Amino acid sequence: MRVAVAGYSNTKFSLDETPIENLLVSATKQLFHNTKNLEQKDIDAVLVSTNNVKRYLAPVLSELAGIAPKISHSVENMCNSGTNAIVSGFSYIASGMADVVLITGAEQAENPGQILDWDSSRGEFQHPIFWGTIFTKSHKRKFGTTDEELAYVSALNHKNAQDNPYAYNPKQYTIQEISESKRITEDLRLLDCSRSCTGSSAILLASENVAKKYTDSPVWIEGIGQKTTSAGFTKNDLTSIESTIQAANQAYSMARIRPNNIDVVEIHDAFSVCELMILEDLGIVPKGKAAKLVPELYNTNNKKINPRGGLMGAGHPLGATGVAQIAEITSQLQGLSQKRQVENAKIGLVQNMSAAATSSTVLVLKN
Amino acid sequence: MRVAVAGYSNTKFSLDETPIENLLVSATKQLFHNTKNLEQKDIDAVLVSTNNVKRYLAPVLSELAGIAPKISHSVENMCNSGTNAIVSGFSYIASGMADVVLITGAEQAENPGQILDWDSSRGEFQHPIFWGTIFTKSHKRKFGTTDEELAYVSALNHKNAQDNPYAYNPKQYTIQEISESKRITEDLRLLDCSRSCTGSSAILLASENVAKKYTDSPVWIEGIGQKTTSAGFTKNDLTSIESTIQAANQAYSMARIRPNNIDVVEIHDAFSVCELMILEDLGIVPKGKAAKLVPELYNTNNKKINPRGGLMGAGHPLGATGVAQIAEITSQLQGLSQKRQVENAKIGLVQNMSAAATSSTVLVLKN
Secondary structure: OOEEEEEEEEOOOEOOOOOHHHHHHHHHHHHHHHOOOOOHHHOOEEEEEOOOOOOOHHHHHHHHHOOOOOEEEEEEEOEOHHHHHHHHHHHHHHOOOOOEEEEEEEEOOOOHHHOOHHHOOOOOOOHHHHHHHHHHHHHHHHHOOOHHHHHHHHHHHHHHHOOOOOOOOOOOOOHHHHHOOOEOOOOOEHHHEOOEOEEEEEEEEEEOOOHHHHOOOOEEEEEEEEEEOOOOHHHOOOOOOHHHHHHHHHHHHHHOOOHHHOOEEEOOOOEHHHHHHHHHHOOOOOOOOHHHHHHHHHHOOOOOEOOOOHHHHHOEOHHHHHHHHHHHHHHHHOOOOHHHOOOOOOEEEEEEEEOOOOEEEEEEEEO | OOEEEEEEEEOOOEOOOOOHHHHHHHHHHHHHHHOOOOOHHHOOEEEEEOOOOOOOHHHHHHHHHOOOOOEEEEEEEOEOHHHHHHHHHHHHHHOOOOOEEEEEEEEOOOOHHHOOHHHOOOOOOOHHHHHHHHHHHHHHHHHOOOHHHHHHHHHHHHHHHOOOOOOOOOOOOOHHHHHOOOEOOOOOEHHHEOOEOEEEEEEEEEEOOOHHHHOOOOEEEEEEEEEEOOOOHHHOOOOOOHHHHHHHHHHHHHHOOOHHHOOEEEOOOOEHHHHHHHHHHOOOOOOOOHHHHHHHHHHHOOOOEOOOOHHHHHOEOHHHHHHHHHHHHHHHHOOOOHHHOOOOOOEEEEEEEEOOOOEEEEEEEEO
């Protein structure tokens, strides 16, 4: 049974202190508004993707949205909770357990659950800064990557975010502004980091039996790959992301495509260096060559990579991020991304990862 | 693709303050110990069922147990997290996304996430006592159920728990002791309530392609039903559990059985009255007749209902409960339940619910 993305919604990402329930309801209501013929009774499963510590949020969302699904629960795996919920929703449909699955992801900027306690005893900095720094230092050492090349990653994402009405801070920065932003570690400046923020997104998955009821342009999930290598990242090579390499190979094989078939990509740019590593590990450019590609995309106004601005430009509401990535690729493959549109996009890819890249999801979508 | 339970484990339920990671690892190690030919590399997905607020527990468990799965995440839906994770694992296998799925459920007695904050503004008592009382009062009013009949539910569960080596408190109580236990509300006494406790359980799901590698007696998941009616229970009839009725009908239909085919049952006896309501709503006895059945089971030493002692007798480690229920039914259908064994058990049922019975899972297993 093929599975389509048959609807989606975003809310404006922000630094507001909106209650998690309201965030979930906002994206869900917007999805109903965006999706023709969708009725509450159609929905077989409601999955909530979040790191919020509140319990029973999927039934609470269902109640508030007037839905009485069969299946409802929360899915959590830190930063890739969203794509984990989507793969779970896919399997409910592909196995015949459901026809229509709603996945709503939401996070609050100040949710305390964003640091991996288990791995927090490793030095001066809280976990994400710590591994972002080590990855950066390793990439510089091995490939001679410069601060200016890293600054272009941030510049490109912030530039793209200008055309994303949902970005929390759609401000453009010069290379100089990025290079002179607040120094956090020897190798990381403030504008090299994505920003945890508040936000929610929702998508509707539907079986091929019913997808056409909800959209004239279903977008099909054709390739899925997932890999958890370890919860402790220092076991990995520090200049590549093994979990993404393995997830990508699975997804390419399932979708029967090669990296050069991909028209538009959402990647998990937690830090500048991550975007370079991921572009390389997905096989979109050879290893060590991504640093040359990014300035070229920036200077030619090419929106193929992170058209909505990535996590750096759009913001990173953890549980919503993977959902928002799928929403963007769906919109791109439907040709509905307006100023962000990549021309003639037919095949899209989402890469979403967690906790120092120790687990990754890669999804291939086609229109 | 048929899906089997191909392995399981339990740990001793207790009131200890064991860290959640240790609980997860204990049950997982025990499952490896119990399951022939199982190697870490066989496992495609690791799902953790818990209400614990720690993040990324599925990759942390994987790391600690030497597993590098494709899929890993936590599933939360309060008291039926365990069966939600199991249905999710079922769908990964049934859809062809996985061959072998490990599901480990764990909870700490003092985990603060056990009260549904969203619904806590309803009176003097915290949520579970509140709805347990209202259900009890309603059942008494409608069916003339007596305190003595309710006490038999507790007596039966505690009696059965005596033969469960994993029960947190395998103590037997007389009807008089139960009837004279501490009064909590007008209609509930202490021994009418299940007890949140610490514990963990694990199960291994396997596709029919590989199940025989791990067990000579695979037990098949043949029927699945789930329903979320509402997150606010007062919208429901207060003498029956609509979510269980609907879930049971789905499961019976999928498994092509009737209630009178069932040989052994695990039901979610959060409070004494729940066991009566559930026996009725599953169709095992006609509505209003369960109160007469329970003393008969007690007096004839019949272990058909909650052979391991239910939540009242064995204890209720929230995220582990649904997993432990499946482990028990599997053991029963394999004829390995020793003193608890129901003779010649061929068809078993698990009923697991959350939050004032606003969502339910019903599973039918066959050997």
